[in-house]
Amino acid sequence: MSTPNIEETIFKYETFINDVLREDLRRVQIKLEKTNAEISDLIQEKHTIRVITDKKMHPNGFKTQVNIGCNFFMEAAVRDTSKLLMNIGLNHYLEFTLEEANKYLDVRIKAFEELATALQNKAAKIKAHIKMMLIGIGQLQDEQNVEVPKRRRSVNDDSLHGIKER
Secondary structure, eight states: OOHHHHHHHHHHHHHHIIIIIHHHHHHHHHHHHHHHHHHHHHHHHHHHHHHHTOTTTOBTBEEEEEEEETTEEEEEEEOOOSEEEEEEETTEEEEEEHHHHHHHHHHHHHHHHHHHHHHHHHHHHHHHHHHHHHHHHHHHHHHHHHHSOOOOOOTTOHHHHSSOOO
16 A cells, blocks of 8 residues: 555544544443433432331331422321332323332333443443554554665664774
């Protein structure tokens, strides 16, 4: 390959890395962060259910304040914690028993963990592609440096000895 052609190829590879691969990696990492945040929220929700329904902490139920809209709060007393209303998405609530709520949360957590694993694998593949492209760029640069003629000194070159032998 000629030197201008190698430089053009290197530029195309660098552009592909920066514009495509790094952007894909950024998107995957953002999705992974959102997925991990969702997992954290679900684990927190599971812990909250455990605390709310603990009979040792709340033998007669508990009191709380409920937002009824526009930041207006109303005091509420919960005597029976055997059933819960949970938001299952799109502001739809479903009544669950404690056992059902825990199973539901476990299934959701598992699904998000599988999604997180898939996203981590995808990010690893993209990083591997970037590394392979960088190795390819390095090889092209090495090839480009070899094409530049270098003057090699021979063993009999006078400049090596400093003194000319006669």
